[in-house]
Amino acid sequence: MTALLENLLDRAPLGVMVRIARIDWTAMSEDEGRRLREFGLMEGCEVTPLHRGSIFSRDPLALTVGRMKVIIRARQAAAITVEPAA
């Protein structure tokens, strides 16, 4: 279980590219899920978490998807399981 937790996007180390293995769509509202897909965050795509906005919390998280940089909240990132990029 611990090993699994470490593979969530909100815990992923900054600056290291990872591949999205699975997204738990049930953990977020339909609108949030759609916006994630509109940003290009889907199973199989590669992302690089880059910045956290606060030292006190894990919120928010800025990451690159392709050539785009987007901001999401840790709550959504926690629903995304990642694996090392090839």
Add this chain to the structure above:
Amino acid sequence: MTGAIPSIALVGNPNAGKSSLFNALTGARQKIANYPGVTVERKAGHASFADGRPLSLIDLPGTYSLTPASLDEAVTRDVVLGKQDGEKRPDALIVVLDAANLDNHLSFALELLALNLPTVVALNMVDLAARDGLTLDAERLSKELGVPVVPTVAVRKRGMAELLAAVDGAIRSHGADEIAAPAEANDASLHQRARTIARAAILSETPVRRWTQRVDNVVLHPVAGMIILLALMFVMFQAVYAAAEAPADFLEGGIGIVQQWVVATFPDNFLRGLVVEGLLAGVGAVVVFLPQILILFLFILLLEASGYMTRAAFLMDGLMGKVGLSGRGFIPLLSSFACAVPGIMATRAIPDEKDRLTTILIAPLMTCSARLPVYALIIAAFIPDTNVGGTPVGLQGLVLFGLYLSGIVGALVVAYVLRRTVAKGAGAGFMMEMPRYQMPRLRDIAIGLWQRAWIFLRRAGTIIAMTTVILWLLLTFPQAPEGESQVEYSVAGRIASGLEVVVAPIGFNHDIALALIPAMAAREVAVSAMATANAIDAGDDEEAMAQSLGERLQGKWSLATALAFLAWFVFAPQCISTIAITRRETNGWKWPMFMVGYLFLLAYAAAGITYWTAVAFGLG
């Protein structure tokens, strides 16, 4: 095709450069900003084809898909589907894509193409894509999509003629009966297709430029970035004072010369009094603050245009999340530092309803530019123009900074309470695209500044001039008998004496009571009202007239009263326009009434506490 002028809609993702393209095609003058969600209102303009036939263009709010997440995105969907009231369905679409962000923007393009309207794709910002090491094959893209693709650079007006020619061709070759309803596409498969097409169209690609990443490593750092943000805001407020001083003195001197000229040239009658004491003293006292307001707007426009604003929103999200808001709210709130009206309108981009309501309710707590004249007058009169210790930090600027900060802290506390009481709801989300850094364009900034200056001067010429004239009449009649103060004896003076009973406990004197009522129309009227009352008081006394308003107040008010007056204006909801826009944006009187009530309560308490504290320290 009917014989009417064809209407063409610009559609695309946020940050695709739609507004710039719209400006390039129409020559229309509006604001271009870098963050998603600025294009809320309907923007329409005219252009013509190469042979001179006219066409009309509308610029639709940027969105990621035809499934809207906020009010402005719903407008885009409704217009392209022909469901928007009072708006006919466009005859053709120009789909705007950011060339450097193809795989992402293509998903929405595919969704729009499925509508089967005559469509042309503008492959925008190809120069920036090239700068980032990206070479694209427009012809290949055109073949994949089945519609014309025209490379454009909107800010340099490159590709505009080709774009319009392609639109003309698309309308001509299109049968009217082919228009389809939106396809029920699975969005995952849509994105998959978009990515495949993008891969095919990209000829060569180098990794994203590193320098912007290095900049972001500092600017978005939770500690360093926050220090930079605070420093930027601090410099902004210091500059409002330091840089505006010379032009403000110049304006003030000019108005004084005109006043003296009128007094010397015309006989003493009713009209001369109205012009000198009413219009020139009242409106002049407000116009003097134009340089400060322009400097404030210059900073805000530069922050928007450079792409920094979204970064600031990112940094602020942690703090705003703690009180139940989101970083999304930072942009409307920062706009509210200029004026709460556009700020409240910008909240339409906030998807969560309760988050939006709370942001609207606290927007008037951000220190808008209408408060600047009040703050500037009182600070200049009562706070010594010295530096703090041996530092280059001016004490006056520091006090101003403190007032801004009080408004912000007040807003955070109020938001915290509201989100747990009247605007209860689940934690708001925060999902936003971060635009690339861009060099602000001089012309856009100049147009933006000109628009602000014009709005301010028009307000000074209408609302402020009118309330000032009415106030002058109320102050002039009935005429006081010899030996009695005209201001005390007049209708306005008597009303103020009634109000004084209520506000005396918090240290407010007759001057302030007199200024508070007309200031309901707009905050800066407080300054013009006091200027008019003092001008009447001075009468033809040359020496008194030569004194500035600040100098006269210095002699009459205690420091405790001045500080209480400043504290009052941090909270008081004295602005008809803000109340009206809140009614419109919340669909009823309930929330604007609530807003006015809580803000007056806070204002009274804050002024009272300030006054009593200052008196306790011997400043009364």
